[in-house]
Amino acid sequence: MELHHSKHHQTYVTNLNRALESHHAAILANDIAAQIALQPVIKFNGGGHINHALFWQNLAPESDEGAKPDAAPSLVAEITKRWGSVDKFKENFSSALLGIQGSGWGWLVKEEGEGAGALRIITTQNQDPVFSGEVPIIGVDMWEHAYYLQYLNGKASYVENIWNVINWKTAEQRFLAGRADVLKGLEL
Amino acid sequence: MSSTLLRTVPALRGAIRVSGATKPAAALASTSFVRGKATLPDLSYDYGALEPHISGKIMELHHKKHHQTYVTGLNGALTTIAEAESKGDFTKAASVAPLLNFHGGGHLNHSLFWENLAPASRDGGGEPDGALKKAINEDFGSFDAFRKQMNTSLAGIQGSGWAWLVKDNQSGTLGLVTRANQDPVTGQYSPLLGIDAWEHAYYLQYENRKAEYFEAIWNVINWKTVASRFEKA
Numbered sequence: 001m002e003l004h005h006s007k008h009h010q011t012y013v014t015n016l017n018r019a020l021e022s023h024h025a026a027i028l029a030n031d032i033a034a035q036i037a038l039q040p041v042i043k044f045n046g047g048g049h050i051n052h053a054l055f056w057q058n059l060a061p062e063s064d065e066g067a068k069p070d071a072a073p074s075l076v077a078e079i080t081k082r083w084g085s086v087d088k089f090k091e092n093f094s095s096a097l098l099g100i101q102g103s104g105w106g107w108l109v110k111e112e113g114e115g116a117g118a119l120r121i122i123t124t125q126n127q128d129p130v131f132s133g134e135v136p137i138i139g140v141d142m143w144e145h146a147y148y149l150q151y152l153n154g155k156a157s158y159v160e161n162i163w164n165v166i167n168w169k170t171a172e173q174r175f176l177a178g179r180a181d182v183l184k185g186l187e188l
Numbered sequence: 189m190s191s192t193l194l195r196t197v198p199a200l201r202g203a204i205r206v207s208g209a210t211k212p213a214a215a216l217a218s219t220s221f222v223r224g225k226a227t228l229p230d231l232s233y234d235y236g237a238l239e240p241h242i243s244g245k246i247m248e249l250h251h252k253k254h255h256q257t258y259v260t261g262l263n264g265a266l267t268t269i270a271e272a273e274s275k276g277d278f279t280k281a282a283s284v285a286p287l288l289n290f291h292g293g294g295h296l297n298h299s300l301f302w303e304n305l306a307p308a309s310r311d312g313g314g315e316p317d318g319a320l321k322k323a324i325n326e327d328f329g330s331f332d333a334f335r336k337q338m339n340t341s342l343a344g345i346q347g348s349g350w351a352w353l354v355k356d357n358q359s360g361t362l363g364l365v366t367r368a369n370q371d372p373v374t375g376q377y378s379p380l381l382g383i384d385a386w387e388h389a390y391y392l393q394y395e396n397r398k399a400e401y402f403e404a405i406w407n408v409i410n411w412k413t414v415a416s417r418f419e420k421a
Contacts, residue, residue: 007396044346101290102348102369103387126347144348144387145396153253153388 005056008145012048012127019045047127051105053186055139058170066169075137075168075175082119093140094159096121103143108171109134112179135182137174138166226262228255229299237307241404243393251302254388258294258370265291293370297350301382304417306410316411320418327362338383339402341366345385353381353414355421378421381414 019041026034060067069076069086076086083089089108097106104125111118112133119137122130130136140162147158174182231251236244265287272280306312315331316324328334334353341351341364349368354377356363365377373379383405390401 003395011396040346101286104347145391148387148391149395152249152392153257 003149004141004146005052009049009052012045012052016042016045016049043129044127047129050129050183050186051127051139051141054136054182055141058138058167058174059165060167060169062164064167064169066167067165069168072168072172072175075172078117078119078175090163093121093138096123097140097142097159098156099123100142102126104128105142106140107134107136108138109136110175111135132179135174135177135179138171224266226259226266226295228252228259229302231302233305233307233310237309238305238312238408241308241407242305242390242401246388246390246392249392250384250388251298255295255298258291258298261287261291262295289372290370293367293372296372297367297370297382297384300379301384304381304410304413305405305408306413308407311410311412312408313406314411316415318415320411320415323362323418335406337364339399342383342385342402343399348386350385351383352377352379354379355418357421378417380417380421381409 019038023035023038023042026032026038065071079086079089083092093106093108100106100123102125104123105128106121106123107130109120109122109130110116111120112135120134122134123142124130130139140159142155144155147155151158228251231247234244235247235251238244238247265284268284269281269288272278272284315321321331324331324334328337338351338353345351345366345368347368349366349371351364351366352373354363354365354373355361357376357378362380363377365373367373373382383402385398385402387398390398394401394404
């Protein structure tokens with residue numbers, strides 16, 4: 001947790017700030033080519049910042065009341081409608097996480113706009129953020145740096161154990177909110 | 189290239205050949221599976237032999253666990269393809285393509301990687317000589333410039349992947365390419381030297397300081413292997 005937060009997340013923040021500064025300068029200089037060249041750097045580091053910020057918020061100590069599905073009555077009702085039970089949902093989410101090739105994230109998301117409210121499990125590559133039109137509810141980091149020091153190559157155990165520290169209270173709030181509210185407070 | 193890798197070739201061919209479906213289904217599935225079974229290659233040095241540049245613990249996990257998982261995954265994908273092929277279910281066979289690419293690439297990449305490393309006390313480190321040295325000087329300016337460019341490529345990988353020194357089969361010149369995840373170097377390029385930039389390749393020793401790993405690994409590059417690949421490519 002310490003390395004992940006104070007080193008990895010910090011690196012994304014530092015590199016995002018640097019890229020945004022360069023981008024700002026490129027706008028002032030009306031340098032379109034430089035602006036385009038910065039897009040992948042902004043996406044990667046900006047995504048890294050947003051993803052990790054959301055991740056910390058959707059984790060909680062196992063002893064917290066919020067770390068149990070009971071803390072998310074409306075979300076659990078919707079999950080049960082969609083997957084049959086919380087256990088079935090966890091099974092599906094876990095297998096999506098273990099199917100990621102390389103670095104990436106798994107997310108429970110809620111559709112906005114057309115089909116609003118529908119829950120889906122999605123995976124994203126590297127630090128790609130959850131796309132617009134979807135509200136991120138629970139995110140799980142599947143980069144090796146998220147588990148390697150403790151679980152080594154045993155990522156299935158990491159996935160199994162992370163369910164003990166999911167913050168269902170936060171998940172419930174995100175489920176009831178819109179995308180803008182969920183992403184609020186993630187400004188640099 | 190090791191015989192282990194070559195042994196996988198008939199199965200790959202068998203897997204993508206769709207005209208062989210006239211054979212009895214079970215026989216086809218079992219022969220192409222047995223004949224083409226990929227196996228974990230042995231290393232020509234001990235796990236601890238690359239220390240202090242790459243720890244023995246990393247090497248052991250990387251070879252015995254990670255590489256083995258790709259070997260197992262590749263054999264599983266080949267079996268699924270052979271079975272689907274024998275039933276004429278080509279949609280199913282095609283759906284395995286991402287797994288074949290990932291695990292097949294993982295097996296190939298790691299097999300090449302082990303061979304282009306060597307203990308610093310043996311063939312590891314230093315600089316290439318002869319024709320390879322000349323080609324590097326011509327195409328990169330100098331060995332130092334090449335090393336710098338390779339490290340920049342490695343540092344620029346977003347997520348998991350590899351950087352490779354390659355020979356362009358059309359122009360005959362050297363170049364650098366990166367590949368995401370376990371995508372193998374194929375087609376226009378011949379892989380000469382690969383460096384694994386997945387976090388599992390360095391995290392236990394270097395944690396988030398991956399630039400230190402990219403510096404250290406030059407002490408254990410086997411230029412003899414790279415030169416022999418260059419001559420054969």
